[in-house]
Amino acid sequence: MPTTPRARARAQTMEDIVRIGRAHLASDGAAALSLRAVARDLGVVSSAVYRYVRSRDELLTLLVIDGYNALGDAVDAALVGAPDEPRERLLVLARAVRTWALAEPARYGLLFGTPVPGYDAPAEQTMMPGTRVIVTMQALFGQAYERGLLTAPDPLPVVSGALSGSFEVIRREFGLDLPDWLVTRGVTLWASLFGLVSGDVFDMYGGGTFADRDELFELQMAALLDMLGFRP
Amino acid sequence: MPTTPRARARAQTMEDIVRIGRAHLASDGAAALSLRAVARDLGVVSSAVYRYVRSRDELLTLLVIDGYNALGDAVDAALVGAPDEPRERLLVLARAVRTWALAEPARYGLLFGTPVPGYDAPAEQTMMPGTRVIVTMQALFGQAYERGLLTAPDPLPVVSGALSGSFEVIRREFGLDLPDWLVTRGVTLWASLFGLVSGDVFDMYGGGTFADRDELFELQMAALLDMLGFRP
DNA sequence: TGTACATCAGTGAACGCGCGTTCACTGATGTAC
DNA sequence: TGTACATCAGTGAACGCGCGTTCACTGATGTAC
Numbered sequence: 001m002p003t004t005p006r007a008r009a010r011a012q013t014m015e016d017i018v019r020i021g022r023a024h025l026a027s028d029g030a031a032a033l034s035l036r037a038v039a040r041d042l043g044v045v046s047s048a049v050y051r052y053v054r055s056r057d058e059l060l061t062l063l064v065i066d067g068y069n070a071l072g073d074a075v076d077a078a079l080v081g082a083p084d085e086p087r088e089r090l091l092v093l094a095r096a097v098r099t100w101a102l103a104e105p106a107r108y109g110l111l112f113g114t115p116v117p118g119y120d121a122p123a124e125q126t127m128m129p130g131t132r133v134i135v136t137m138q139a140l141f142g143q144a145y146e147r148g149l150l151t152a153p154d155p156l157p158v159v160s161g162a163l164s165g166s167f168e169v170i171r172r173e174f175g176l177d178l179p180d181w182l183v184t185r186g187v188t189l190w191a192s193l194f195g196l197v198s199g200d201v202f203d204m205y206g207g208g209t210f211a212d213r214d215e216l217f218e219l220q221m222a223a224l225l226d227m228l229g230f231r232p
Numbered sequence: 233m234p235t236t237p238r239a240r241a242r243a244q245t246m247e248d249i250v251r252i253g254r255a256h257l258a259s260d261g262a263a264a265l266s267l268r269a270v271a272r273d274l275g276v277v278s279s280a281v282y283r284y285v286r287s288r289d290e291l292l293t294l295l296v297i298d299g300y301n302a303l304g305d306a307v308d309a310a311l312v313g314a315p316d317e318p319r320e321r322l323l324v325l326a327r328a329v330r331t332w333a334l335a336e337p338a339r340y341g342l343l344f345g346t347p348v349p350g351y352d353a354p355a356e357q358t359m360m361p362g363t364r365v366i367v368t369m370q371a372l373f374g375q376a377y378e379r380g381l382l383t384a385p386d387p388l389p390v391v392s393g394a395l396s397g398s399f400e401v402i403r404r405e406f407g408l409d410l411p412d413w414l415v416t417r418g419v420t421l422w423a424s425l426f427g428l429v430s431g432d433v434f435d436m437y438g439g440g441t442f443a444d445r446d447e448l449f450e451l452q453m454a455a456l457l458d459m460l461g462f463r464p
Numbered sequence: 465t466g467t468a469c470a471t472c473a474g475t476g477a478a479c480g481c482g483c484g485t486t487c488a489c490t491g492a493t494g495t496a497c
Numbered sequence: 498t499g500t501a502c503a504t505c506a507g508t509g510a511a512c513g514c515g516c517g518t519t520c521a522c523t524g525a526t527g528t529a530c
Contacts, residue, residue, distance in 0.1 A: 005526080005527095006473085006527070010473085028349050029350075034515080050519090051472075056518095117259075117264060159447075163444050187452070188424075188428070191431040191452065195427020196420070204426065206355065211395050219420075220420040222389060223385075223416065238492095238493060238505075278484085283505075
């Protein structure tokens, strides 16, 4: 894509900045991310970084987008070889999220942890990459539903008109025709999955409480997939 | 308790330091918490704070303990007036956690969000207050089980010897006799609850995605309590 | 193909600000006789 | 009850470090004629 040497050098430097930023995120956390430190590692005077990045916040935004895409790519890659069976594919997706999060705790924290004080991710830029995983999940909910793999709760939960309207917007956006109860349970699964993963990554249970966390996660996911409506 | 004027003044100043620290946590985040800033607000020269607190990390520890206790107190207070019905009491507990978290996002983030880089909470001091809510939950699981309100999943999940051993330790520590499947589902409920709450507090769904988040939370909790085994 | 001009990456100094922690000190409060 | 001494809260200066951002500048790269 970049044609002239200068343009190629620029693209390379841009990549380097994000890579170095990632490393600083991992070692010092998002709040301590500093353009001066990035410049030092880049081997350049601090003001030079401003040729590439308008401000510290813009670098944070680049890292947020980079993180969402890395997670999305990891999930997509894991699903490529998975069997065409919605429950199994949801499990594969969940495992991929957890594995990525455990391997990249700082990036995971940037995306799903405490917000960075004084920083608001610009929705126009982060929305698309930020919804990749939930979009994939929704599609799998749709498949499971169409194939009759899900049992509706009995009695059906009562959803107010206002909230049902929100669900309708989601249905239209994703072009999926899921009933209200499934949207509800789907968003419950989604939020719960991030609870399980955060519990592991942020070490919410004490260090040695559970002998085998991988196994615990499998059991937890099984419980949550039952909750979604898969017949046991 | 403190008898001499000097001791009373000391206790008061200690309280002030924690109170000011809480305010800074809320406005600037844990990573930016600074003893100098606390000293400024306390109306005292920066080195004076070292008469009360050994280091910045020690102040963080005080705030962690303070936070866990505030959450524990909020939950206990909510349960005082609640009916003697395990499912209802679990709902009340969950609502209390969420309400507290939404009212105190910074403190919630300190306890359950991204770890503060370079800081490790000393387990000897934070363990006790840190487990208050889960201990209360476990007791409610126990009550529900004894009263026959819960249906075991069928088939029962298979738990390895190692993990079952971890469950046994928990059973002994809390003096409760819950079967493995219930410990599993209990810890799933616990982690999922914090997923739902984090989703709300850290704004994981976009701002206006759901018309009524309180209602959504009720629906989500209903789904999770079904998952635990309450007959619908 | 060669020249003139425009673009751009990177420099170095500066502004004004923040931080944690140590240290020798003063003066007030508490205690033992 | 009074005095001598010990304890302790708070001061102010200092050390050595960090940060984001702006600005006028040099020298290399790219482009239009």
